[in-house]
Amino acid sequence: MTTAPSLAPGDTIGILGSGQLGRMLAMAAARLGIRCIIYAPESGPACDVAADTIIAAYEDEAALADFAARVRRVTYEFENVPAATAAFLASRLPVHPNPKALAQTQDRATEKTFLNGIGIPTAPFAEVNDVASLTSALKTLGYPAVLKTRRFGYDGKGQVMVKEGMDLAQAFAAVGSVPCVLEGFVPFLREVSVVGARAETGAFAAFDVCENVHENHILARTVVPAAMGEETATKALEMASRIARALDYVGVISVEMFLVGSGEDEHLVVNEIAPRVHNSGHWTLDGAATSQFEQHIRAICGFPLGSTRRHGRVVMQNLIGDDIHSWRELMAERGACLHLYGKHEARPGRKMGHVTRIFPE
Amino acid sequence: MTTAPSLAPGDTIGILGSGQLGRMLAMAAARLGIRCIIYAPESGPACDVAADTIIAAYEDEAALADFAARVRRVTYEFENVPAATAAFLASRLPVHPNPKALAQTQDRATEKTFLNGIGIPTAPFAEVNDVASLTSALKTLGYPAVLKTRRFGYDGKGQVMVKEGMDLAQAFAAVGSVPCVLEGFVPFLREVSVVGARAETGAFAAFDVCENVHENHILARTVVPAAMGEETATKALEMASRIARALDYVGVISVEMFLVGSGEDEHLVVNEIAPRVHNSGHWTLDGAATSQFEQHIRAICGFPLGSTRRHGRVVMQNLIGDDIHSWRELMAERGACLHLYGKHEARPGRKMGHVTRIFPE
Numbered sequence: 001m002t003t004a005p006s007l008a009p010g011d012t013i014g015i016l017g018s019g020q021l022g023r024m025l026a027m028a029a030a031r032l033g034i035r036c037i038i039y040a041p042e043s044g045p046a047c048d049v050a051a052d053t054i055i056a057a058y059e060d061e062a063a064l065a066d067f068a069a070r071v072r073r074v075t076y077e078f079e080n081v082p083a084a085t086a087a088f089l090a091s092r093l094p095v096h097p098n099p100k101a102l103a104q105t106q107d108r109a110t111e112k113t114f115l116n117g118i119g120i121p122t123a124p125f126a127e128v129n130d131v132a133s134l135t136s137a138l139k140t141l142g143y144p145a146v147l148k149t150r151r152f153g154y155d156g157k158g159q160v161m162v163k164e165g166m167d168l169a170q171a172f173a174a175v176g177s178v179p180c181v182l183e184g185f186v187p188f189l190r191e192v193s194v195v196g197a198r199a200e201t202g203a204f205a206a207f208d209v210c211e212n213v214h215e216n217h218i219l220a221r222t223v224v225p226a227a228m229g230e231e232t233a234t235k236a237l238e239m240a241s242r243i244a245r246a247l248d249y250v251g252v253i254s255v256e257m258f259l260v261g262s263g264e265d266e267h268l269v270v271n272e273i274a275p276r277v278h279n280s281g282h283w284t285l286d287g288a289a290t291s292q293f294e295q296h297i298r299a300i301c302g303f304p305l306g307s308t309r310r311h312g313r314v315v316m317q318n319l320i321g322d323d324i325h326s327w328r329e330l331m332a333e334r335g336a337c338l339h340l341y342g343k344h345e346a347r348p349g350r351k352m353g354h355v356t357r358i359f360p361e
Numbered sequence: 362m363t364t365a366p367s368l369a370p371g372d373t374i375g376i377l378g379s380g381q382l383g384r385m386l387a388m389a390a391a392r393l394g395i396r397c398i399i400y401a402p403e404s405g406p407a408c409d410v411a412a413d414t415i416i417a418a419y420e421d422e423a424a425l426a427d428f429a430a431r432v433r434r435v436t437y438e439f440e441n442v443p444a445a446t447a448a449f450l451a452s453r454l455p456v457h458p459n460p461k462a463l464a465q466t467q468d469r470a471t472e473k474t475f476l477n478g479i480g481i482p483t484a485p486f487a488e489v490n491d492v493a494s495l496t497s498a499l500k501t502l503g504y505p506a507v508l509k510t511r512r513f514g515y516d517g518k519g520q521v522m523v524k525e526g527m528d529l530a531q532a533f534a535a536v537g538s539v540p541c542v543l544e545g546f547v548p549f550l551r552e553v554s555v556v557g558a559r560a561e562t563g564a565f566a567a568f569d570v571c572e573n574v575h576e577n578h579i580l581a582r583t584v585v586p587a588a589m590g591e592e593t594a595t596k597a598l599e600m601a602s603r604i605a606r607a608l609d610y611v612g613v614i615s616v617e618m619f620l621v622g623s624g625e626d627e628h629l630v631v632n633e634i635a636p637r638v639h640n641s642g643h644w645t646l647d648g649a650a651t652s653q654f655e656q657h658i659r660a661i662c663g664f665p666l667g668s669t670r671r672h673g674r675v676v677m678q679n680l681i682g683d684d685i686h687s688w689r690e691l692m693a694e695r696g697a698c699l700h701l702y703g704k705h706e707a708r709p710g711r712k713m714g715h716v717t718r719i720f721p722e
Contacts, residue, residue, distance in 0.1 A: 008688075009685070009688055009701045009703065009714075010703060010704075010705050023391070026410075027388055027391060027392075027410065030384070030388060030409060030410045030703065031388075031699075031700055031701070032692075032699065032701055033688075033701030033702065033703045033704075033714065034703075035409050035703060036409075047412070048391060048396050048397075048411075048412040049387075049388065049391045049410045049411075049412075050409075050410075051408070051409040051410075289695075289696065298692070303689070303692050304689070304692050304693040306692070307695045307696065309695075309696075324370070327369075327370055327394075328664070328665070331393075331659065331664050331665050331667070332665040334650075334668045334670075335650065335668065335670075338392075338393065339392055340370045340392070340393055340394030341394065342370065342371060342391065342394045342395070342396060343371075343394075344371045353370075353394065
């Protein structure tokens with residue numbers, strides 16, 4: 001990768017996507033004197049804190065060209081940006097993370113093959129394109145197993161647990177009869193994640209390993225540091241660094257892992273990569289010297305990475321759907337750091353905000 | 362004052378003024394899910410992080426009416442909003458702080474008279490309207506004394522030190538031959554300030570007393586806590602609370618004071634009131650549980666006030682003019698919290714950003 005000249009305060013960057021991750025990225029950019037233009041198919045929470053907004057389809061090349069002409073770097077807040085959009089922009093200016101890294105992480109089969117290729121363990125898996133290949137995959141991987149769409153899955157959407165005796169045609173239909181992977185079941189103790197940043201210089205800095213608790217397939221709580229052996233934690237950071245280097249990555253990368261076994265047998269299996277800031281890193285806004293959002297902005301602008309020092313033991317709780325209605329109690333709670341995303345309608349499963357609590361270690 | 366119903370996340374407020382104080386207010390509001398519309402005669406750093414901007418003169422009643430119709434509270438980031446503008450808006454919706462408090466603090470003579478009236482000491486002063494009244498005031502107050510315009514002074518603008526033997530006509534001309542006050546010289550040891558917030562309920566919460574060092578009449582550094590006796594510090598907070606109560610104030614109020622004498626003789630003289638967030642409170646962004654900006658938003662929205670707990674000994678340094686050119690070193694400095702205001706041109710005396718460093722106590 002050729003390195004473009006660093007930005008300076010006063011410069012403008014572009015963010016694809018208008019959700020809460022874009023919102024927190026834009027605020028972190030503003031703190032460093034960087035202006036943001038949001039590009040998205042529809043308005044969202046990020047637009048309220050950005051210098052400008054372009055509402056257009058990801059396929060609208062005239063709008064994309066206008067966007068590219070007005071910014072010095074492009075980044076994105078979610079991984080489902082069409083590959084053609086990323087390629088179109090990357091032909092005009094630096095796009096971080098690079099479109100190849102994006103492509104590698106958009107498809108579960110490609111991602112797992114890439115990970116195994118650099119010596120990083122994943123769940124055993126097989127590609128599934130129809131009921132016949134599902135049947136044959138189950139013979140190898142056994143029951144239970146998890147059937148996941150190769151693309152566009154999030155928060156448990158596009159996946160189903162396949163148990164013995166289940167109607168396989170029904171299971172395949174449940175995920176939309178699209179190309180899938182079947183993943184062998186991993187008997188994990190805990191889900192953890194590493195949120196780290198790689199600079200244009202190749203420098204890598206990660207926050208401490210996060211422990212994540214999901215409810216209804218949605219992240220409910222993150223606790224830092226994760227309960228795990230020191231050696232395993234070091235391995236987790238090393239794996240994230242190896243992945244970022246192999247992808248020639250610039251920006252924040254998030255790697256979700258399963259913690260399996262305990263004691264001597266404790267080890268990690270990578271679940272998936274998110275090529276962006278991550279919900280499990282929201283605690284860094286209040287609990288670390290530099291937030292994941294500022295770290296991403298620093299990385300993509302060619303600024304020095306900030307310190308990842310943690311301020312204490314941290315618990316981040318997502319406010320999902322109706323949880324938001326306790327906002328007044330949370331505001332009154334001493335030491336609770338509340339972040340609301342400015343979304344009007346509290347639909348079930350919708351991430352409305354989060355609250356972080358920091359305790360002395 | 363009648364209390365209007367509290368706001369809720371998702372609501373919109375209006376901010377008069379587009380400078381860096383408005384910028385930091387808008388970002389604090391966004392964090393709580395509150396949208397901001399900036400109203401100002403010209404675009405500025407606040408516009409880059411606000412949901413919308415109205416660029417119009419403070420006298421443009423059609424634009425003001427439009428603004429008032431789109432927001433649920435109005436506040437301001439600087440004290441020189443014309444009284445008629447504040448009154449026009451206050452006839453339509455709650456304006457915090459209230460226009461009367463604004464008027465009391467816009468004029469140095471009115472302000473000092475108000476302060477003395479509630480038992481708070483100021484420098485001895487006399488009104489000056491011409492060279493004759495200046496001559497007579499000097500007979501009472503003695504040399505040296507400080508001649509200040511009654512209105513619109515900031516960062517040392519609109520004031521001159523009057524020393525023995527000086528040409529008085531020239532001194533009066535130097536401040537623009539406008540209505541002034543002459544202030545008797547106060548032989549202070551230190552300049553300190555209290556930044557506190559009063560809620561609609563009457564609750565008051567102040568941050569610890571700040572010690573301020575000026576260079577060329579512009580705030581250079583703030584150190585917290587201020588070096589002063591504990592009893593005097595308590596008195597400082599009590600004075601700020603008394604002032605806020607007397608003004609029926611809602612929002613953040615900042616009171617600049619001179620620390621005079623030492624030991625048994627240590628006491629405070631109020632220099633001036635700023636009816637807004639204050640440069641000497643910028644350290645709260647990184648050094649306190651709640652920032653002064655969030656505290657102001659909480660107060661004006663009818664939310665509970667946040668904790669003012671300090672994280673350590675704090676030093677805030679302003680980046681003025683060319684200071685900004687050290688941004689890359691400051692970004693690389695471990696533990697330095699950098700805030701840049703997104704201003705393009707680094708003119709001499711222009712506040713471009715600030716950096717906060719926190720040390721264990």
